[in-house]
Amino acid sequence: xxxxxxxxxxxxxADHVEPxxxxxxxxxxxxxxxxxxxxxxxxxxGACTVLLDGESVKSCSVLAVxxxxxxxxxxxxxxxxxxxxxxxxxxxxxxxxxGYCTPGMIMAASDLLRENPHPSDEEIREGLEGNLCRCTGYxxxxxxxxxxxxxxVSE
Amino acid sequence: xxxxTEAPQAQAGEFGRARLRKEDERLITGQTNWTDNIxxxxxxxxxFLRSPYAHARILSVDVSAAxxxxxxxxxxxxxxxxxxxxxxxxxxxxxxxxxIPAHPPMAVDEVRYVGEAVACVVARDxxxxxxxxxxxxxxYEQLPPVLDIRxxxxxxxxxxxxxxxxxxxxxxxxxxxxxAFRDAPIVLERTYRQQRLIPAAMEPRAVVCSCVGGEFxxxxxxxIPHVLRVMLALVTGIPEQSIRVxxxxxxxxxxxxxxxxxEEVLAVLIARKLGRPVKWTESRSEGNMTVHHGRDQWQxxxxxxxxxxxxRGLDVDLLAxxxxxxxxxxxxxxxxxxxxFPAIYKMDAYSFKCTGIFTTKMPTDAYRGxxxxxxxxxxxxxxxxLAAHLGVDPLVVRERNxxxxxxxxxxxxxxxxxxxxxxxxxxxxxxxxxGYDALRKEQEQRRASGDPVQLGIxxxxxxxxxxxAPSRVLGSLAYAAGGWEQASIxxxxxxxxxxxxxxxxxGQGHETAWSQIVADQLGVPFEDIRVLHGDTQVSxxxxxxYGSRSLAVGGMALVSACDKVIEKAKVIAxxxxxxxxxDLEWTPGRFAVRGDPDKGVTIGEIALATFAAxxxxxxxxxxxxxxxxxxPDNFSFPHGTHLCxxxxxxxxxxxxxxxxxxxxxxxxxxxxxxxxxQVHGGIAQGIAQALYEEAVYDDDGNLVTSTLADYLVxxxxxxxxxxTDRTESRAANRLGVKxxxxxxxxxxxxxVVNAIVDALRPFGVDDVTMPCTPERVWRAIQTAxxxxxxxxxxxx
Numbered sequence: 036x037x038x039x040x041x042x043x044x045x046x047x048x049a050d051h052v053e054p055x056x057x058x059x060x061x062x063x064x065x066x067x068x069x070x071x072x073x074x075x076x077x078x079x080x081g082a083c084t085v086l087l088d089g090e091s092v093k094s095c096s097v098l099a100v101x102x103x104x105x106x107x108x109x110x111x112x113x114x115x116x117x118x119x120x121x122x123x124x125x126x127x128x129x130x131x132x133x134g135y136c137t138p139g140m141i142m143a144a145s146d147l148l149r150e151n152p153h154p155s156d157e158e159i160r161e162g163l164e165g166n167l168c169r170c171t172g173y174x175x176x177x178x179x180x181x182x183x184x185x186x187x188v189s190e
Numbered sequence: 191x192x193x194x195t196e197a198p199q200a201q202a203g204e205f206g207r208a209r210l211r212k213e214d215e216r217l218i219t220g221q222t223n224w225t226d227n228i229x230x231x232x233x234x235x236x237x238f239l240r241s242p243y244a245h246a247r248i249l250s251v252d253v254s255a256a257x258x259x260x261x262x263x264x265x266x267x268x269x270x271x272x273x274x275x276x277x278x279x280x281x282x283x284x285x286x287x288x289x290i291p292a293h294p295p296m297a298v299d300e301v302r303y304v305g306e307a308v309a310c311v312v313a314r315d316x317x318x319x320x321x322x323x324x325x326x327x328x329x330y331e332q333l334p335p336v337l338d339i340r341x342x343x344x345x346x347x348x349x350x351x352x353x354x355x356x357x358x359x360x361x362x363x364x365x366x367x368x369x370a371f372r373d374a375p376i377v378l379e380r381t382y383r384q385q386r387l388i389p390a391a392m393e394p395r396a397v398v399c400s401c402v403g404g405e406f407x408x409x410x411x412x413x414i415p416h417v418l419r420v421m422l423a424l425v426t427g428i429p430e431q432s433i434r435v436x437x438x439x440x441x442x443x444x445x446x447x448x449x450x451x452x453e454e455v456l457a458v459l460i461a462r463k464l465g466r467p468v469k470w471t472e473s474r475s476e477g478n479m480t481v482h483h484g485r486d487q488w489q490x491x492x493x494x495x496x497x498x499x500x501x502r503g504l505d506v507d508l509l510a511x512x513x514x515x516x517x518x519x520x521x522x523x524x525x526x527x528x529x530x531f532p533a534i535y536k537m538d539a540y541s542f543k544c545t546g547i548f549t550t551k552m553p554t555d556a557y558r559g560x561x562x563x564x565x566x567x568x569x570x571x572x573x574x575x576l577a578a579h580l581g582v583d584p585l586v587v588r589e590r591n592x593x594x595x596x597x598x599x600x601x602x603x604x605x606x607x608x609x610x611x612x613x614x615x616x617x618x619x620x621x622x623x624x625g626y627d628a629l630r631k632e633q634e635q636r637r638a639s640g641d642p643v644q645l646g647i648x649x650x651x652x653x654x655x656x657x658x659a660p661s662r663v664l665g666s667l668a669y670a671a672g673g674w675e676q677a678s679i680x681x682x683x684x685x686x687x688x689x690x691x692x693x694x695x696x697g698q699g700h701e702t703a704w705s706q707i708v709a710d711q712l713g714v715p716f717e718d719i720r721v722l723h724g725d726t727q728v729s730x731x732x733x734x735x736y737g738s739r740s741l742a743v744g745g746m747a748l749v750s751a752c753d754k755v756i757e758k759a760k761v762i763a764x765x766x767x768x769x770x771x772x773d774l775e776w777t778p779g780r781f782a783v784r785g786d787p788d789k790g791v792t793i794g795e796i797a798l799a800t801f802a803a804x805x806x807x808x809x810x811x812x813x814x815x816x817x818x819x820x821x822p823d824n825f826s827f828p829h830g831t832h833l834c835x836x837x838x839x840x841x842x843x844x845x846x847x848x849x850x851x852x853x854x855x856x857x858x859x860x861x862x863x864x865x866x867x868q869v870h871g872g873i874a875q876g877i878a879q880a881l882y883e884e885a886v887y888d889d890d891g892n893l894v895t896s897t898l899a900d901y902l903v904x905x906x907x908x909x910x911x912x913x914t915d916r917t918e919s920r921a922a923n924r925l926g927v928k929x930x931x932x933x934x935x936x937x938x939x940x941x942v943v944n945a946i947v948d949a950l951r952p953f954g955v956d957d958v959t960m961p962c963t964p965e966r967v968w969r970a971i972q973t974a975x976x977x978x979x980x981x982x983x984x985x986x
Contacts, residue, residue, distance in 0.1 A: 053317065060316075069227035070220015072441070074392050075474035079898035082392060110220035122218040126210055129863045132871060133697030134217030135392040135441030141218065160906040167898065169392050169442050170697050171867060172874030172934075173906035 039103040043068060044112025052099045058092075059083040061099035062109060070111040070138055074167070081166030084139035085109045091146035093139075093165070110138035113145065121145055121183045130179035132170035140166045144180045148188045156181065204706035204716055205925075208863040211702040212721075213695075216439075223438040225396035225411045230467040233398070234263055236460060237319035238453070238470070239309040239326050240479070241301035244335035244550040244891020245350070248299055248308060248328065255325040256311050261318030264464060265326065267309045268298035271459055276425040278515070279450055281417075281670040282522035284546075288358040291351045291548075293515040295452035295459075301330070302350055302514035303552050304892055305479030307452055312460055312468060335891035339509045339547040340488060350514060350548040357512050357546035358521055362528050364603050365539030370503025374494035378575055383959050384564045386486035386511065386885040388895065389557045390903050393441020394477045399457040400467040407434045410454055413443040414734040415694055417671065419726050421450040421518075426458060433458075437724040440696030444875070445556030446481045447696065448736045449518050478896045483885050484557020486511035487524065489568045491531075499580050499587045503539040504603075506531050506568070512546045513553030520555045521546050525667060526655070527561030529604045533569045534613055534653045534829060535591040540603040550891050556736060558875055559932045562654045563939055570650045570940035571947075571957075578951060584944070585617065585626075588651050595919075606655060608827045609922035611855065613651060616917045620831040620853040623913055629835055637952055642841050645848075646949025648834040650941035656929040657742030657826035657921075674821040675739070676731040677747035679708065679755045681814050683801035685794025687712065687719045692732020693744035694724045698931065699864045700740060706860050707745055707925070711752035712793055713779020731819070738828070738929030741860065746923050747820035754816030759796045762814065765807040766791050766799055826921045826928035830854035832873070832937040836945040840953065843968030845881060845946055847910040852937065854914070857921040857928035865930050869914050872934020878904050879935075880942035884961050902961075950974070 036051040043066050050065055062068040062085070071094060074082030078096040085094045086108040094107075113119045121141045124130070131137040140163065147154065147162035154162060159180045160173070168176060216222050251267035268275075271294075278293040296307045309326045313319035334348035341347055342355040349355060371377060398409040406428060412418055415435040423430035440447065453470050461468050472480070492505040510524040524544045532540055559566075573591075577584035593600045595612040602608065621627075626647070633645040658664075661672035676692035689708050691700060705719040722728050733743075756776055763781040764771040767789060774781045782790030791799075796814060799805070803812035835848040852869055859865050882902040886894040895901035920926030939960070946962050947955060954974035958967055971977075 055317070063227075068220070069224070070222070072222075072224060072393065073226070073471075074394065075898045077474065077897040077899045080392065080474070080903075110218075114219075118218070125218050126214045129211065129867050131214060131217055132699070132867055133392065133440065133442040134213070134222060135224070137217055138220050156911070160909075164905045164907040167392065167903050167905060169390060169444065169875070169903065170871045172870035172872075172912065173909055174870045174912055175867060177906060177911070 037100045039100055041102050042106045044109055054098065054100055056099045057095055058097040058099050058102050059094035062094060062107070068109050068111055071109045072135055072138065074135065079167065081143055082136050082139040084142040084166065086142060086146065091143050110141060113141065120186045120188050124179040124183035124186065128175045128179035128182055130171060130175040136166060136168040140168060140176060145188065147180070148184055153184055204709040205860055207706065207861065209702055209706055209716065209861055211699050212705065213699065213701045224393060224441060225398055225409045225438055226471045228398045228409055230398065230400055233467040233469055234312045234314065234464065235316040235319045236457065236468055236470040237311050237316065237323055238307045239323045241297065241304055241306045241308055243301060243330055243332055244304050245333040246301050246330035247333060248297060248301060249331055250329045251309050252327040253309055256322040259322035259325055261314040262311055262322045263314065264312040265309065265322065268294060268296040271296050271456065272298050274426065274459055275455060278452060278455065278517060279421050279425060280516035280518065280520060282519045282668065284360050284521045284525055284668055285358045288521060289353050289356065290516050291353065295455040302550050305552060310456065312464065335550040337549055337551070337887055337891055339511045339549060342547050342549060350550055355548045357516060357548060360525060360544045362542040363540065364605060365503070367503050367505055367539040367541040370539035371494040374502050375497040376495040376579060377492065378572065378579060379492040380572060380575060380957065382489045382491065382568050382571060384485040384487040384489060384567065385960050387484040387557055387879060387883050388478050388885045388901050389444045389446030389481060389484055390901065391442035391444055391446050394472045394474055395451065395453065395481060396471040397454050397457040398467065398469045399461040401461040401465060405432050406458055406461065407436065408454065408458060409436045409438055411440050411447060412437045413440065413447040413694055413696055413736055415724055415726055416692060416732040416734050418450055418454065422455065422458060425455055435726045437694050443696045444558040445484065445560055445736060448556050449482055474898055475896045478901055479893050480552060482517055482555035483513065483552050484554060485564060486554050487564050489564065491568045491572055493572055493576065495576060499576055499582065499590050501535055501537040501591050504532060504537055505541045508544040510544055510546050511551065511554055512548050513551045514548060515553050517553045517555045520553055522669060523554065523556055523561045525561065527565035529606055529655060530562045530565035531569050532602050532604045533566060534593055534651060536593060537603050551887055558935045560737065562932065563876065563936045566652045566654070566936050567940045570652065571944065574649070574944045574947065575956065584649050588649070592651065607824060609824060610919040611653065611827060611829050612917060612919045613829060616829065616853045616855050617651060617831040619915055619917055620833050620851050623853065623915060624833040624849065624851040626833065642839060644838050644840055644949040646836045646838055646945040646947070648836065648941040648943065648945025648948060650832040650937045650944065652832070652937040653827050653829035654933060654936050655825040655827060656738035656932060657822055658737030658739045659825060660823060661821050671733065672821065673733065673743065674819050675733050675744040675747045676817065676819050677744065677751040678817045679751045679815060681755060681797040683798050685714070685718065685797055687714055689719055689721045689748065690729045691721060691723045691744055691748070692729055692734070693740040694732065694734045696735065698735065698740060699861065703741065703860045703864060704748060707748050708752060710778060711749060712755065713777070714793060738931035741927045742826045742921065742923060742929045743820060743822055745925055745927060746822065747818050749924055750818035750820050751816045754818055755814050758814040758816060759793060761810055762796050762800055762806060763791050765805065766796065822923065824922065826857065828854065828856045828928040828930060828933045830933060830937055832941040834941040834945040836942065836949055838946055838949040838967060840971055843964035845962055845967060847877065847942065850910050851913045852934065853917060854933055855917045855919055856930040856933060858918060858926035859916065860927065866914055868930045869934045870912055872932060873912055873938040874904065874909055876935040876938030877909060877942055880939045880960055880962060882908065882961050
């Protein structure tokens, strides 16, 4: 077992974990952050995307021990009270149906807008290539990210 | 009490409003209750050992070493369940002589597809359970796989089941097919391949089961909590009243969670054996192998037509891959297609035959559209072939054959009565949005200039049958259950409303749309309504969600239940207003005395007075709650015209969708936002079949596409933007609604493939096998040009 200290959504945790434990299992099963779901086992779907020190990662392809000392932001800690502009935009543009991909999609989009605050539709599509959605056909996701970009994510 | 009040501030006309969804808040903030999020005290984790062989005899299974691994509570083989596990159900024995082989949830003697469960470990955590699988010893004697339905019925073919590889043969015929083909000026025959698909809902399956004092609670990522409860009782012998099934938040289904699975049954049995709650969550790789697959047909289709292109007859011979066993509705899927091959076209005769064939692969079953996308693909491809044969625009050939709007209701050659539709209107609107004539001109120019990137225009003037289904029709097709739906309205004392529905949403937005319907019917605010579903203890009766049935059947049940509430409220209102019930007038939200509109009482006040029950008329029960069960008279028939423009690089075979226009007629619309979303997602799944997805088994019967790295669910970067619009012809039900869940998927696949073939007609190409990968498109061109490369790399 390895001892790690991780800050998740602003709260500091110290835990003993198996060295092989995936970050997503640590978040879901040790910290209790079940807002981050698991959609695959080959890092293709992006459902488990979180921010690690501000950059998006697929938490199924990071070991919990690699997150030692890091600051993690999940969908449950994205907003500072109320809704983050991306969360609001996803709601207003009907950019989710079953909602399973949504946490990862929003986290990936937040990183996309950090790097490129005013992306074109094509850049949004390319930027979210690593996140799969089976319900929406992506049209409204693109609209939502565009809307959030227009509103300014730092709003 | 004679109140003189205004009706509550209901938003006038919720029907048709683009309401933002009530269910979003928990989904966008990570507060969702997926089955895998559920943790119960003392809960154990199950991991399954699965067959690495497509076909093998099980000589022995030794789980003893696994039992002594750290953290392991139990390990079982199929023999441990043999006396209690029953056989997974097939609810659709389509013919009297159908072969339905026993389907044990855990294999005992023989495995018939890669991924079939042969043993399991139950451990303290998921890591320990997975580790201990390695300690299980299984001896197999390999048997030959059966992989191709075109040869599986040959005398020399190995057998999947001792009784043979043929499950059933289902014929259907109307009109004189021989006369239609005799001396027909045009007879065209084509063979199309409907590749095998993996539904790939984003949420993998998960099951949690607890057993306390003989009472079972099963949480499952399922579309069908009610059907599942009945089936679990029948399979395991556990009394139905002792089983509660909960479908919490469910992350998509597309038919794949319309199933009674081995893992659900085994979770129940293991919870009973151990007296502790258990959980199983599949990995995606496990899911690709063992969630039922879709499609997988070979379609031989022949049409006879007059020299002007008017259809005379249609003859379809279908081979359908059942996979290794028949699951819940496996054999019924191609039958749903049987009625859709004639589509929107008039003809004199129709002959259909489907043969259901076993292979050593994962069973097939319902996948978005279930039978109807397959049929629509074949007929819409054929209409393009007919147009090419005649040298006329494919829209012209379609118009020459389709049912005119003034001819509705129209009974088709497949004996369905289409209640409404207007193919002219949808097509005219689609053509305009698409810029059809300009694109045809550009196509001519590119052809004339020999542009290496050719433009193709694909058409799909589809219809479908949905709103499953009139119970008497299901009965006549040998389906084991009915097609009704249930709704309950509970009027709370504070004037708020609980709506209980038997349909079970998993992304469709029922909590929002059902609130809109009830708000209009009862005249209460949208915000005052809560919709409950997906728990057999809360919603005891239901037929669940699939087949685009929720609105056309479940929505109508809501209206019936509201009618009953109003009827009961009227009696109590009459008492409150000291008036005769016959003198009361209802405007949504309020009863008033005719001729004295100030003298009235709101539905909320009636609810409170009913709760108090101090002063009700003699003999009237103190409740205005109501249940209703609605059984439709007919299917509903959404239709539309989808147009797709593709740019096909003839040097590389790469296909780019340049524009996509969808005009759908789904009847009246409760919430246009939700409808548009359903159309978008449907189109995406149909495009995915046309361009990207295929479940591939190798020559030994191993699934090659077992991960999302190999099975290409398209991303945002792979898909185009869609232009959507609607036309509206009312369905014959009171709301005028048809259903929209499957329309996009049914429509889009042939639109895309027709566009690719249209681009390549000058090269002599008349088909590209799906998925139309760059390699396949390039090979199709080479083959048609007399080059050396056939579709599979063989000689042209």
